Amino acid sequence: MSFLSSLFKLTPSRRTVNNWLDEYIKILAERNLKPKTIEIKNYLIVVIRQQIGNKNIRDIIPPDIARIIKIYTDQDKNPSAKCMYHLLRDVFREAYARGWNDRNPAEPIKCPRVTVKRSRIVLTEFKKLIDAADKNEKYHYMRDAMLTALVTGQRRSDVVTMKKSHIKRNYLHIEQQKTGSKIAIPVKLKCKKIDMSISDVVNISNADFIVNKNGNAVFADEITRGFAKIRDTVFEREYWTGTPTTFHEIRSLAERLYREQKIDTMTLLGHKSQQTTDRYNDNRGREYKKLRI
Secondary structure, three states, X not given: OOHHHHHHOOXXXXXXXXXXXXXHHHHHHOOOOOHHHHHHHHHHHHHHHHHHOXXXXXXXXXXHHHHHXXXXXXXXXXXXXXXXXXXXXXXHHHHHHOOOOOOOOOOOOOOOOOOOOEOOOOHHHHHHHHHHXXXXXXXHHXXXXXXXXXXXXXXXXXXXXXXXXXXXXOEEEEEOOOOOOEEEEEOOOEEOOOOEXXXXXXXXXXXXXXXXXXXXXXXXXXXXXXXXXXXXXXXXHHHOOOEOOOOOHHHHHHHHHHHHOOOOHHHHHOOOOHHHHHHHHOOOOOOOOOOOO
16 A cells, blocks of 8 residues: 555554645645745644644644744734734645635634834935946846836846846837736836936846846846945934834835826736735825825
8 A cells, every 4th residue: 555545544543743744835836826825824733733733633722823923923024924823824724625624723713913124215316226236237137126126117037037128119128027917008108306217227238137147147046236335335324213214115205106107006016906906105204195186
């Protein structure tokens, strides 16, 4: 009898959480999830194995679930706690549906609240970062990345893949890495507050990649690290209220600036609902909102 055959013949009293997770991983593989999503879930599954993997699956109770989630809330990692919460609910929901368990022990647990602490970036700060990157040849790629993020309103994963060859009939064509949304943005779109259009940014370099190092593509992680280095050079950590701003916050700044111009920011950002776009419009107390009369 093979190992897999014997696995299915395990009596309920001998089935461990690890036994079930081996089956759950197969379920995930059938869901056609994005590689990054699978990577995150696999990482969290390792934690579940470490914490309760050897326990009988029928012996798992809500306090076991709460204890795993608490690992992240104790470290002030509420977004990770929320991801773990949803994964645990799904793990034990599937186990219940397939008869491995007689209940879902994650059901009584409440989802951790995620309090956003990251500071928004405002235009004056953005300009200071651009100036700093422009003065240091080492960070010219970051200058281009920040400008591209602002004039297009896109995420770092899309900024690093943009090419001049993606421009067709005066539209920059983008297929968002995170959502798969397809957007065509006119290259004449101009962010008036910095007096630059997509066309202006595209023409900074002679390379096909709009953001590049000596013509070569830049990795998304390089953008994150480069932005942090420039930010920490220009601003003391104590300057920020909450967590220091990140490269992603340029996307919120783009939304706020383009909304002032009456641009359809929901389409620009590739959102499926106005509610999602409106969250980007929240400046989290960083700016006064002017009354137009």
